[in-house]
Amino acid sequence: MEKTQNNKAWFLVLPVLVIVAFSAVIPLMTVVNYSVNDTFGNNQFFWAGLEWFEEMVTSNRLHEALGRQILFSAIILAIEVPLGIYIALNMPKSGFWASVCLVLMALPLLIPFNVVGTIWQIFGRVDIGLLGHYLAELGIDYNYTNDPLDAWITVIVMDVWHWTSLVALLCYAGLQSIPNAYYQAARVDQASRWAVFRYIELPKMAGVLLIAVLLRFMDSFMIYTEPFVVTGGGPGNSTTFLSIDLVKMAVGQFDLGPAAAFSIMYFLVILLVSWVFYTVMTNLDKEEGK
């Protein structure tokens, strides 16, 4: 749509600007302030320069948390994206069953994060959980509170359970926008199932898939509540992801300086990824407009 040039539109945006500035910019400034200062309490601050940043960049603890975080996000994306596409392709196209599927699939998305954690915490327990109980009966040694590998599997399966539907729903919406004529043309050309997917369905899903990947990456990158409730970051530090580590540092130990430096670097990563995404998306929008 052709837009009118009008700088008075700023007045319409002003309320948003004020409220987001209050809840985003001011806190962020506090973080920046902490990151370059040292404090011994009583609101006395000493200039520390980039000390905290240096400390954090070379800190093993941060490296390990970052490593775990990247591994976790990579596994999540590698499972959820293909599975989500596969589910979307298998969903009924219309009618009663399509509605049923939509509603049931959306259900996990709307459960409070800590309840998701609680559900899986209970579900996986060997003594009272369905999953834990049957795994134990099968003779599989499974205990997510002691064994790091089991803890990882539990957290990953939980995330797949929680969020695959998001990818599937977005892909489904993309698939719905494909006119039937495309499929008919493919049938006339005797295209294989794979060709239909590769040359018709996948290009049409590209836009929504991009959003799905971005959202999944971002949300898994800042995951806090679910693993915190299930494993508390343990056993040891094996499921301590970036957010959990950060909260431990800031609220638990009150190491404000390092935590703030950590926050800023964390935020810059987010900013970078958001920017890449935004650029790609606006380019896609433009191409569609042509």
Added chain:
Amino acid sequence: MRLRGSALVMTLYLLFLLIPIYWLVNMSFKTNTEITSTFTLFPADFTIRNYVTILTDPSWYMGYVNSIIYVVMNTVISITVALPAAYAFSRYSFMGDKHLFFWLLTNRMAPPAVFALPFFQLYSSVGLFDTHIAVALAHCLFNVPLAVWILEGFMRGVPKEIDETAYIDGYSFGRFFVKIFMPLIASGIGVAAFFCFMFSWVELLLSRTLTSVNAKPIAATMTRTVSASGMDWGVLAAAGVLTIIPGALVIYFVRNYIAKGFALGRV
């Protein structure tokens, strides 16, 4: 034959989604002795005592009341400020509009963990700590951008000729916006409101950090029970079931828009 395969895949997937929820519901109707001592697929000793505990104990049910208060406040604030802004983004180009739109997106992506401590200090220093409005404002951090993006997506679909015709007919901006434009994007407003409601409802980290007693949300009440010794599994499960219900109720009405909402209005 292909249809059969699809049905099988979907059945398996839905089972995977529903079994953990079934287990939670199942546990919420059991007594604690049954939960810890025996293993039963259905409650042998069916009881609603867990629900009664929650609905009669103020420290439990006030959690729900607190959550609902700040969630509703947040939804109202978010939609009110987002409506004009989304209109501006969808209709006009102005200085810095693209940067501003992008900056909003980064706030949706911001990790709450980064903001937890600064929020705590900001709201403590202005005397809003442990109030509903503090949590509502804090959740604006991600809900206002979300609402702007969703609403902008819906508004793009409304032809601009409608605006122009209304102005020619002598409508003022305010009157046009309320009388003509808002009814046209009513479904968009509904969807945006639903998503604001939902994301505020499911969030725990900020709401827990910003409250202690008076405005403590249900989610925080639950985590406290988890960490206490001698866990009351039945009550915990029942509390969990009660938090799922609001989402499950509304989901039916927005099922056709749910993808659009999650995609920030970009489907």
